[in-house]
Amino acid sequence: MKATSRTSLAARILSDAQRFESLKREIVRLDYFSKGTLLQRRMKCGQKQCACHRHPAKRHGPYWECTYKVHNRTVNLRLSPQVTPLYRAAIQQYRKLKSILRRMERLSRSALAHLAQQRLTGAH
Numbered sequence: 001m002k003a004t005s006r007t008s009l010a011a012r013i014l015s016d017a018q019r020f021e022s023l024k025r026e027i028v029r030l031d032y033f034s035k036g037t038l039l040q041r042r043m044k045c046g047q048k049q050c051a052c053h054r055h056p057a058k059r060h061g062p063y064w065e066c067t068y069k070v071h072n073r074t075v076n077l078r079l080s081p082q083v084t085p086l087y088r089a090a091i092q093q094y095r096k097l098k099s100i101l102r103r104m105e106r107l108s109r110s111a112l113a114h115l116a117q118q119r120l121t122g123a124h
């Protein structure tokens, strides 16, 4: 192996490690997270006389619901207006976590390939 490519391999291995560390720091900064999506629902109430039973436009709400799956079952969590921002933020954190994990996985694949190449060529 030529000296130049040996240097660039070492540089790549170093940059892989730095990028991996920076993604780890992003995970540490995450806050509580939750799977799911927020949906707006308009509901009918319990009173048969109420206009909500005749006109869909007169239904009550909108209410926010957080919907997610646990063991293939859908969970609908009704949210009051005061707590909706908590769940909105938590869902955002969850998406961020998934995105960081995807990037870490992709980076790990190429980092492992670089390390493997280093071992096979004996470039230390």
Ligand SMILES: [Zn+2]
Pocket: 044, 045, 046, 047, 050, 051, 052, 053, 060
């Ligand atoms: Zn009603």
